[in-house]
Amino acid sequence: xxxxxxxxxxxxxxxxxxxxxxxxxxxxxxxxxxxxxxxxxxxxxxxxxxxxxxxxxxxxxxxxxxxxxxxxxxxxxxxxxxxxxxxxxxxxxxxxxxxxxxxxxxxxxxxxxxxxxxxxxxxxxxxxxxxxxxxxxxxxxxxxxxxxxxxxxxxxxxxxxxxxxxxxxxxxxxxxxxxxxxxxxxxxxxxxxxxxxxx
Numbered sequence: 001x002x003x004x005x006x007x008x009x010x011x012x013x014x015x016x017x018x019x020x021x022x023x024x025x026x027x028x029x030x031x032x033x034x035x036x037x038x039x040x041x042x043x044x045x046x047x048x049x050x051x052x053x054x055x056x057x058x059x060x061x062x063x064x065x066x067x068x069x070x071x072x073x074x075x076x077x078x079x080x081x082x083x084x085x086x087x088x089x090x091x092x093x094x095x096x097x098x099x100x101x102x103x104x105x106x107x108x109x110x111x112x113x114x115x116x117x118x119x120x121x122x123x124x125x126x127x128x129x130x131x132x133x134x135x136x137x138x139x140x141x142x143x144x145x146x147x148x149x150x151x152x153x154x155x156x157x158x159x160x161x162x163x164x165x166x167x168x169x170x171x172x173x174x175x176x177x178x179x180x181x182x183x184x185x186x187x188x189x190x191x192x193x194x195x196x197x198x199x
Contacts, residue, residue, distance in 0.1 A: 004033040004040055005087070012093035016069035019057045023050045026079065028087045053084060072097075130179035131187075137176050144195060145180040152176075 005028050011017070017025065024031045027046040034040060042050070056079075061068070070078075072094045076086055085091070137143035141159075143152030153173045160167050183191070 004030050006030045006090050007033070008087070008090040008093040011090060012072065012097050014072060017072055017075055018069050019054075019061070022057065022070065022075055022079075023053050025090065026050075026053055026084055026086055049084065053079070056082070127179070127182055130175050130182070133172075134176050134179035134183075137172075138191070138194070143176065145177070145191065146195060 006025055007030050010032070011021075011025060011030070021031045024034060027042070027049050029040075029042075029046070076091055076094055079086070080091075086094075134143075134145065137152050137156060138145070141152035141155045143150050153169045153176070156172050157167065157169045180188075180191075
């Protein structure tokens with residue numbers, strides 16, 4: 001009988017796992033290899049684990065908690081909290097892959113602040129996203145940042161709730177106002193001209 005244990009390189013690189021794959025991966029059976037090995041028989045322990053996992057996944061599906069696929073890190077976290085462990089080498093490969101986009105720390109970085117270039121890049125990204133929020137609030141929800149009060153924030157919250165997303169009015173207000181506060185003089189002037197032309 002061929003080795004059908006999980007190939008962690010393939011499965012840790014996958015962005016999502018289907019329910020059937022999760023059942024098999026939890027008992028260290030590679031779904032791709034299983035298709036090729038028609039003589040394979042599950043042990044009683046593997047069959048029991050698969051039944052338990054299938055019951056959890058079916059309940060998830062009925063309650064519409066998740067779709068038919070799950071991100072590997074989410075699956076590992078969820079099932080680990082319920083006493084089901086994926087094979088160690090697969091868990092480690094998924095965790096390593098999830099952390100591969102993070103800057104690698106060296107001994108000199110321990111306890112140090114994030115590198116200046118990373119912090120600057122993050123600040124720029126946040127500023128761009130906030131400016132994007134401000135632009136949409138102005139154009140779509142008639143928010144006027146030059147006025148002290150605005151109903152745009154509650155309208156944005158309602159729109160988000162209609163599509164199933166939840167962001168508090170306070171959070172929306174904070175980011176839109178922060179974007180306005182951080183505008184360059186030329187951007188602020190352009191916004192002022194926009195409102196002047198609407199009068």
